[in-house]
Amino acid sequence: MTRRLLLGAFLFHPGGSHVSGWRHASAEPHRHVDIEYYTRFAQTAERGVFDTIFLADGLYFWDRFPSGVDHYGQTRLEPLTLLSALAVRTSRIGLAATVSTTYNEPYHVARAIASLDHISRGRAAWNLVTSRYDEEARNFGGDDHLDHSLRYERGAEFVDVVHKLWDSWADDAILADRESGLFADAAGLAVADHRGRHFTVRGPLNVSRPPQGYPVLFQAGGSDAGQELAAATADAVFARSLPVGEAQRFYAALKARVVAHGRQPDEVAILPQLRPVVAETEADARALAAELLASTPDAIIVEDVAHSIGQTLPADPDAPITPAPDTDIANESKSPNRRLARLLSGERLTARDLYAESFWESVSVGSPAAIADDMQERFESGAADGFVVQALTQPLGFESFVDLVVPELQRRGLTRTSYEETTLRERLGLARPARRVPEPVTA
C-alpha cells in the first residue's frame, strides 16, 4: 500500500487558530455556537478528503488575563455533542473529540465515544488530554491541577478501563433473536471488574462493541510521560510544529519509543500541527498573514508575552522589555526562554517584537506549491506522517487550504481524491483491535 499523507482539520477557538482570526472581514464571529457554522467546516474538510476533523477542547474559560475575556473568541460548543450532530451531517470523515482523563470518569467516556462511533458508523476518535491548567482544576473541586506524573498515570489507567469497557461485548454477542427470545449471548459478555489505583469500575458497558473495536486514540504527547503514554497506547500523535531538523529527531525518537513498546512504527501516525496561510501568490499570502497579525489587540500581545516569559509587563507593547532580576532560563530549549536569554543578553526587544517573531515562526505562509513543498519534504524525510491543519481564520483560511493546497497535494499523489475505506481506523491503515476478555486487575 502506498504511504499516504494524513490530514486532520483542527478547531479550537471557532474563529481560527490565531486569537483574533475572528476579526477578519471574512470571519463570522456571531456564529461561534451555530451548528451550521460547524457543519460548513466539517463538510469543507470532507470536500478536501481529510481523514478527520479534530476538535480541541479545554474545561475552562481563559480569564486569567483581561484580554482573554475581551478579545479571544472562546465561547464555543462542547465537542462530543457537536461531533454527534456533525456525524449525521457528514458521511466519511473522522470525528475526533478532545476528552480529559483527569476530570472525567471512564464509564461516561467509554459510553459517549462508543455511542459516537455507532452514530457515525466507525468514524469516532478520542484525543486524550490530561488537562494542565489550574483554571480547569477549579471547575472540578480542586484549586491546583494534579501533579504531572500522576495525571499521566491516571491517564494510562483510564485508557485501560475504557478498553475493558469497550470489550464488554463480543462483536457477535448481540443475537436479537426473536424466536428464542435471546437478545444477547451471555457467553459474549465480560465484566471489566477493574480495581486500580485511580478507578474501580465493574462494567459491563450498556453499549455494544464499537464498530472500530476501539475508536481511534489521539494524543498530544509532548512531555516524556506524554510520549510514553502515546507510544504505549495511541494510534496517532498530534505534535507541535518544529523546524524540520527538530521535527525529524522528534519523529525518530517517538517511533523508537513505539518500537520499544513492542509495536510497529506505523501503528502510530505522527501528525504535527500546520498553521497555513495560503493564497494564489506568495505576496497575497504574506499580506493576509500580516493583516491577521496586525489585527491582534495590544492587550493580547502584552499579556501573551508576559505569560510566556513569566513576568508582568507595561501596557505599552512597544516599550522595551526589562527582564525581571530573578529570571530563570534553566531550560534553554524552550523558545520563550530562548527569547529570555536574548533579553538577558541586553538585546532591545519589545512585546510586539517578541509576539511577531513567535507568530511568524508558527505559521507556514506561501503559495499553494510552496506549502505543498514543505509538507511533502516533511512527509518524505521522516518528519511527519501527515498534518493537523490549523487555519488562522475561519472559514476563509481553511477553505483556501482545501481549495488551493489540497488539489496540489492530490496532483502529487500524496493524498487521496476520494474516500475508499469505511471506518477511520481502516483509513489510517490500522487493524481493528481484537477483543480482549478483561481479567480482574489489582494495582
Next chain:
Amino acid sequence: MTRRLLLGAFLFHPGGSHVSGWRHASAEPHRHVDIEYYTRFAQTAERGVFDTIFLADGLYFWDRFPSGVDHYGQTRLEPLTLLSALAVRTSRIGLAATVSTTYNEPYHVARAIASLDHISRGRAAWNLVTSRYDEEARNFGGDDHLDHSLRYERGAEFVDVVHKLWDSWADDAILADRESGLFADAAGLAVADHRGRHFTVRGPLNVSRPPQGYPVLFQAGGSDAGQELAAATADAVFARSLPVGEAQRFYAALKARVVAHGRQPDEVAILPQLRPVVAETEADARALAAELLASTPDAIIVEDVAHSIGQTLPADPDAPITPAPDTDIANESKSPNRRLARLLSGERLTARDLYAESFWESVSVGSPAAIADDMQERFESGAADGFVVQALTQPLGFESFVDLVVPELQRRGLTRTSYEETTLRERLGLARPARRVPEPVTA
C-alpha cells in the same frame, strides 16, 4: 391561552417499554444502536406534534439476574450524543436527556446541555435523576449507592451550580465586534465561584448563555425528597401511572408543594407515564397486548417478580409462591407489597399471575377513542397536564399512537396540529428565566 395537553415520547430500552417488546414481529431489534432507528422515532414524534422526546437512561447494564443479559434489549446509545444527532434530524421537537447528578460533575453537564440547547436552537431539556442502583455505583468507584437523602441534597446543589454556570454570560455579552476587537463584554461575565458541601466550581462556562436561558428541567420526583426538589426547581415532572383517584391526589399534593416554594402551580407540568396499546378496535388492541405479554420469557417473569417481592423463587413461573417467613410488608401502599399481603393471607398465586396482573395494571389498552377518553378525563380532572407516552413495542406501538390517538386528541382540541413556538420552554408556556448574577456561596 387555552390549556393544552402536553405530550412526551419516551424511550429507554430501544425495543419498547415492555421488556420483550423487541420480540414482536414488527420490531427491529438489530437496530438498537442505529441512528436511523432513532431518527425515525424522533421524526414520528415530530409528526405527532409531540412537545418532546424523552430519553431515559441508566449508568449500568442490568445483569443482576441472568434474564437481564439473556432477554432484555438493553444495549443502546448514550442520550446526549444521540440527542445531539437527533437535534439536526428534527426541527421543532424538544430533546430531553436523562443525566444523573450523583455520578457527574456540574461543569460537564452545564456545558453539554447548553451545547445541545444551542445546537437545537432552544429545544434541550434535562431529566434530572439521582441514580438509585448499586450497579451504577459500582461503575463509578463505589460499592453501594449514596444514601437517598444525600443524593437529593447533592442533586439540589448540582442544579444550583448548573444554573450559575448557565448564567456565566449575559444574553448580550457576546459582542463579536470586529471594529473594536471586543469579542465579549467583560461587564456581562460572572464567575460562579460556588463553594458548597458537594461542589467547588469557579466557572465561568465557556459556552454562551443557552437560548432558553435555562434548558427545561424534568424530574421524576416520586419520593418525598424527590418531590421537594421537583417543587423547588423542576419545570416538569415525569410521574408514574396511578389509578385516576390516586393520580389526582398526587397531582394536587405536588402542585401544593410548588406553591409552597413560592411558585405558580402552572410553572410545573405534571406528566404521568402512559403505556398505550392501541389498535383500530378494542379487540385488536387487547390481542396485541396479550401477544406482547405472552412473548415475555419465563425467566424474566420469575426474576422480575422475585425482585419485586424481595425473595428468590423457583424457576417454574406456574408454581404457587410461598412467601418467605421473614416477609416485611411495612409499606402497604406499594403495589408489590399489596401482592405480598395477598400471598401472606394465603391466596394461591404464581409468578405468572402476579406478572400478568402488574402488566395489565400498567397498560392502557383500547381503541383510539377509549385511550383519548382516559387521557382527556385525567387532563380535565386534575390528574395530569399531559403524558409521557411509553409504547410497549417500537416502532409499531408508538406509530400506532401517533397515527390513531393523536388525530383524536387533535380533533378534540386537546393538542396542537402544528408547532407554533420556537423553543421548548415557550411551547410549555414557561417564561425564559432572567439571568441571576451569581454570588459566592459558602455552605
